Amino acid sequence: MSHVPERYEDELLSEEPLSDELLSDELLSGELLSVEGLSVDYFDRAEPVHAVRDVRLGVRRGETLGVVGESGCGKSTLVTALTRLERPPAVITAGSALYRPREGEPVDLLRADERQLSALRWRHLAIVFQSAMNALNPVHRLGAQFVDVLRAQRGLSKKEAQERAGELLGLVGIPADRLRAYPHELSGGMRQRATIALALACEPELVVMDEPTTAVDVVMQRQILKQIGKLQAEFGFSVVFVTHDLSLLIEIADRIAVMYAGRVVEVGPARQLYENPAHPYTAALRNAFPPLRGPRRPLTGIPGSPPGLRHPPAGCAFHPRCASRFAPCDTEEPELLPAGAGEAACHLPTHADAPRTEEAPDATD
Amino acid sequence: MPPTDASKPVLEARKVSKRFTLHGPGQYGKEVHALEPVTLALHPGRITALVGESGSGKSTLARLLALAHPPTSGEIRLDGERIAAARTARGKRAYYRQVQMVFQDPFSSLSPVHRVRHILGRPLQLHGGAQDKAARERQTVELLERVNLTPADQFIDKFPHELSGGQRQRVAIARALAARPRVLLGDEPVSMLDVSIRLDILNLLGSLRDDGLAILYITHDIAGARYFADEIKVLYAxxxxxxxxxxxxxxxxxxxxxxxxxxxxxxxDRIAPPPDPDGDDAPPGEPPSLVDPPGGCxxxxxxxxxxxxxxxxxxxxxxxxxxxxxxxxxxxxxxxxxxxxxxxxxxxxxxxxxxxxxxxxxxxxxx
Structure with a gap:
């Protein structure tokens, strides 16, 4: 970690393995992935930037967990840390991410070494990126990229791999003859579907999707989402779906985590976040999408802009933009505490003297 | 601003079409049929939304209206008069005094080497609004206030990189307004912005509409178009x-x-899952290639x-x-x-x- 200034070396993640207690925690065993206290810093200048702070998340088996936030909220940093694709100057400084495969020992992804990671990748953990053009190798035919993975990971013969590649493309509605095509010969939507098929090549248990539909049109987005849902029902994998589009997540996710300024500020069932958000930011974000139906009422955005992480506001990072802020908001950072069927990091529900009436104007409609 | 009559269109495209000729080996004689003859009128005090997928030709239409390309056929009329003289610099400048454009990407549409003062002062000078320095300064401040960048003196000396995306897009809109245009062409003006600040920009466009501007709002977001536009036109291929x-x-x-x-x-709010337009097992459809488009519809x-x-x-x-x-x-x-x-x-x-x-x-x- 030569890029980290010496004086910060104490802050780095300890190499010690997790205690047996944590590893055998029966309470959490329903979760495929349990993330605790994850923090990621960027050490590119004199002072580290805390891009992700103390994130706690659980991904249950077979569910779709949505992660939503605006640009700079740390959602992509979170994803790259979880998949251990973080690159300098990003450094994981604290936390654990316990992955419990159906078969075999639980693994802490944050402390896994390269050998463990390469055993996990593809077969347990796959990722779909936003830019399919960059995820596929432009100088190899589509088929070669599938065959490569299938032979290396599953030990198939070339012929078997070819057949399997054709089947995989079929799953996402691409005719098998497109295996001969180069990535640039496919449309954007087809490329994105091909990367999804590639991610599923080894039937992983967890698929992380970082804005998989942001670069495609709305009709193609709908078709891709439909296919992801169908494949998920068939293979039973869990999805972590990262996007900035809350209105989309409410439709497709089982649970949603809302991120703001590097922290998870609310997490809960999708319907609850939509109908009864506990955090004013969630409510404001929900109201920032013009609805497709129903009467038109005046809509307001959120005043101000998302904070820079180099100098985040004191207390609750959202307080400068929050309509319901009161005494403790600009000094005390709220903790993520139970709220309804989920959790929220906001002073409003926990303070008896909180100004309930001034809650975001929309919370009840 | 010249008197506006809401019943008469300010800017019209009459049966304009555009074909782009392809170059390169194997492509001689081939053309991209980007836009078939389209008629569209923009009225004062109205937002017209043009909705379609990428490649549907919506930006091509905006570019034709902004005189960035000559149309292959058809004509563009400003106040009922055919725009033909606009091939000269003088003609173009007169046209751009009336018709201004706001682009999608506020990160690349503002010159990084100039301060906001220059970015807004230059069109004020060019389009004859303000000749002396004091008037220019005053009008620059007015423009900043009009797009809610207040207090203006906090923004006037900033470089674009010191502003957030939403603030930059406001500067881009203020720059378009500097010429006191009657028509604003917005090519996806909010799609690059964060969700929480999109509405502010759209509300700003709404208030400009109320001031009598004719606005073309190009978007792929039909829900947003429903909210902010008086009229929606749907473009496909x-x-x-x-x-x-x-x-x-x-x-x-x-x-x-x-x-x-x-x-x-x-x-x-959708109760039932949307009906499947393509049938459950049909491969997903995509917009056709415009080099060899399907006939008919x-x-x-x-x-x-x-x-x-x-x-x-x-x-x-x-x-x-x-x-x-x-x-x-x-x-x-x-x-x-x-x-x-x-x-x-x-x-x-x-x-x-x-x-x-x-x-x-x-x-x-x-x-």
Whole structure:
């Protein structure tokens, strides 16, 4: 970690393995992935930037967990840390991410070494990126990229791999003859579907999707989402779906985590976040999408802009933009505490003297 | 600002089309049929939304209106007068005094080496609003206040990189307003911005509309178009397929493509999963290649209602009401044959959609 200034070396993640207690925690065993206290810093200048702070998340088996936030909220940093694709100057400084495969020992992804990671990748953990053009190798035919993975990971013969590649493309509605095509010969939507098929090549248990539909049109987005849902029902994998589009997540996710300024500020069932958000930011974000139906009422955005992480506001990072802020908001950072069927990091529900009436104007409609 | 008469269009595109010639080996003689003859009028105090997928030709139309390309056929009229002189620098400058454009990406549309003062002061100087320095300074401050960048003295000396995306887009809009235009062409002005600040920019466009500006709002977000536009026009593969008041068009889309767009849009209030437009196992359809577009209605290869006629002849315009028309053969017979639209019954619909006007065919307007 030569890029980290010496004086910060104490802050780095300890190499010690997790205690047996944590590893055998029966309470959490329903979760495929349990993330605790994850923090990621960027050490590119004199002072580290805390891009992700103390994130706690659980991904249950077979569910779709949505992660939503605006640009700079740390959602992509979170994803790259979880998949251990973080690159300098990003450094994981604290936390654990316990992955419990159906078969075999639980693994802490944050402390896994390269050998463990390469055993996990593809077969347990796959990722779909936003830019399919960059995820596929432009100088190899589509088929070669599938065959490569299938032979290396599953030990198939070339012929078997070819057949399997054709089947995989079929799953996402691409005719098998497109295996001969180069990535640039496919449309954007087809490329994105091909990367999804590639991610599923080894039937992983967890698929992380970082804005998989942001670069495609709305009709193609709908078709891709439909296919992801169908494949998920068939293979039973869990999805972590990262996007900035809350209105989309409410439709497709089982649970949603809302991120703001590097922290998870609310997490809960999708319907609850939509109908009864506990955090004013969630409510404001929900109201920032013009609805497709129903009467038109005046809509307001959120005043101000998302904070820079180099100098985040004191207390609750959202307080400068929050309509319901009161005494403790600009000094005390709220903790993520139970709220309804989920959790929220906001002073409003926990303070008896909180100004309930001034809650975001929309919370009840 | 010259007097505006809301009933007369400021800027019109009359049957403009655009084909781009391809170059390179194997492509000689090939053309991209980007835009088929399209007629569109922008009125003072109205926002007209142009909705379509990427490659539908919506930016091409905006660029034709901004004189970035000459149209292959058809003409552009400003206040009823044909724009022909605009090939000279002087003619262009006169045109841009009336018609200004806001681009999608505020990160690349502002010069990084100039301060906001220069970015706004330069058009003020060029377009004759302010000749001396003091007047320019005053008007720059006024512009910043108009786009809610207040206090203005905090922003006037900033470079673009010191501003957030939303602030930059406000500067881009202020720059467009510096010429005191009567028409604003917005090519996806909010799609690069964070969700929480999009609404502010759209509300700003709404208030400019109330000040009498004619606005073209190009977008792929049909829900946003419903909210902010007075009128929506739907473009598919270079052909205008449907037009109408925003609310009505989204509630009761009559062209199969418009329905597909509405059904594909994210909608947390959706009760039932959207019906599958392509059938469960059909490969997903995509917009056609415009180098060799399908004949007739370009949507026919994906259309659930397609009949043989669709592949040969583009359907004529069917008027459903004074402000509503559609190009679809299923509407041509006099009685709309689209199966029951709007699968989700909504109690708050002000107009029950059984009240369909009897369509009549308009022979003059078909392209």
């Amino acid at each position: 270079g052909q205008l397929v449907e037009s109408g008041p925003g609310e009505e068009l989204v509630r009761d889309p009559r062209h199969p493509y418009t329905r597909l767009l509405v059904e594909s849009a994210p909608d947390p 370009r949507f026919h290869p994906r259309c659930p209602l397609a009949v043989p006629q669709c592949a040969t002849t583009f359907p004529p315009r069917t008027h459903l009401s004074a402000k509503r028309w559609v190009h679809c053969w299923s509407h041509d017979a006099g009685v709309p044959q689209i199966p029951q639209a709007d699968p989700v019954p909504h109690t708050d619909c002000p107009v029950p959609h059984t009240d369909r006007p009897v369509p009549h065919k308009d022979k003059d307007n078909s392209p």
